[in-house]
Amino acid sequence: MHQEFLDGLYGRRVTLDLCFLCGALWFDGHESLGLTPGAVLRLFALIHERRTLRRGGIIVAPACPRCNAHLELTQDSQRHVRFAYWRCPQRHGRLTHFVEFLREKHFVRPLAPAEIGALRKNIQVVHCDSCGAPVELERNSECGHCGAALSVLDARQVEKIVGELRAAEAKRQTVDPALPAQLLMDRLEVERFYQQLDPACRSDSLQPRAAGLIEQGLAAIVEVLSFDRSIG
Numbered sequence: 084m085h086q087e088f089l090d091g092l093y094g095r096r097v098t099l100d101l102c103f104l105c106g107a108l109w110f111d112g113h114e115s116l117g118l119t120p121g122a123v124l125r126l127f128a129l130i131h132e133r134r135t136l137r138r139g140g141i142i143v144a145p146a147c148p149r150c151n152a153h154l155e156l157t158q159d160s161q162r163h164v165r166f167a168y169w170r171c172p173q174r175h176g177r178l179t180h181f182v183e184f185l186r187e188k189h190f191v192r193p194l195a196p197a198e199i200g201a202l203r204k205n206i207q208v209v210h211c212d213s214c215g216a217p218v219e220l221e222r223n224s225e226c227g228h229c230g231a232a233l234s235v236l237d238a239r240q241v242e243k244i245v246g247e248l249r250a251a252e253a254k255r256q257t258v259d260p261a262l263p264a265q266l267l268m269d270r271l272e273v274e275r276f277y278q279q280l281d282p283a284c285r286s287d288s289l290q291p292r293a294a295g296l297i298e299q300g301l302a303a304i305v306e307v308l309s310f311d312r313s314i315g
Contacts, residue, residue, distance in 0.1 A: 084109065087129065089122035097122065100148075103133040106181040109148065115179070115187065120251035123188055127245075130181045149175035161187060182212040182234070189244050191234045 084100040084107075091097040097118060100109040108126075118126070147154055154169035157177075166186035169178040185191040194202075202209070203220045211218055216228035 089125055090119045091117045092119055108179045108184055109176060110179060111176040119255060120248040124248050127190060147171040147175050154178055162189060164189060164193065186234060190241050192237050192240050193234050
């Protein structure tokens with residue numbers, strides 16, 4: 084498989100394993116959810132650029148590359164769009180077909196009943212984009228092998244999703260000019276809070292140290308509650 088390095092959320096780098104011959108991606112853990120909007124766009128472009136290399140779909144899922152366990156076919160949905168993938172039972176990751184990834188990210192939409200009816204009038208059999216198995220339109224509107232629904236790459240849907248991802252990526256990379264001032268004001272507010280505490284309910288645990296604001300706030304609350312109990 085080919086390795087691709089993409090941007091992840093919170094400054095992380097995500098290393099994806101892709102096979103352009105069978106059209107598969109391997110995501111470690113929850114990497115699919117950890118991609119930045121720009122990384123999703125980059126992956127969409129990669130899938131399009133290498134489409135001529137495709138030789139077939141995933142017919143038999145291999146073992147997990149981390150623990151060698153048998154991967155389990157899993158059905159999921161997001162925004163009422165169904166997609167499938169093969170997951171490791173030990174939660175090491177999942178194997179996803181390109182088309183299923185496009186379904187998950189809403190580049191691809193399911194065919195409406197009227198569209199399936201129009202296909203049945205002109206075409207008897209189509210091949211599943213996910214696994215390559217034939218789908219007899221007279222009998223089914225989804226793949227009998229992997230369960231994937233018949234879908235289409237709608238130009239208007241793609242334009243909408245690309246626009247949303249571009250806007251999200253621009254927002255992610257834009258630093259609010261007021262952020263430094265806001266952080267300073269928040270810090271001053273926290274310091275003012277500790278200074279106003281009654282000396283009787285303060286302890287060394289409230290003195291500044293290498294701890295987060297939540298931890299220090301919890302310590303302050305515990306100290307106040309302890310002081311109230313001592314009065315009672």
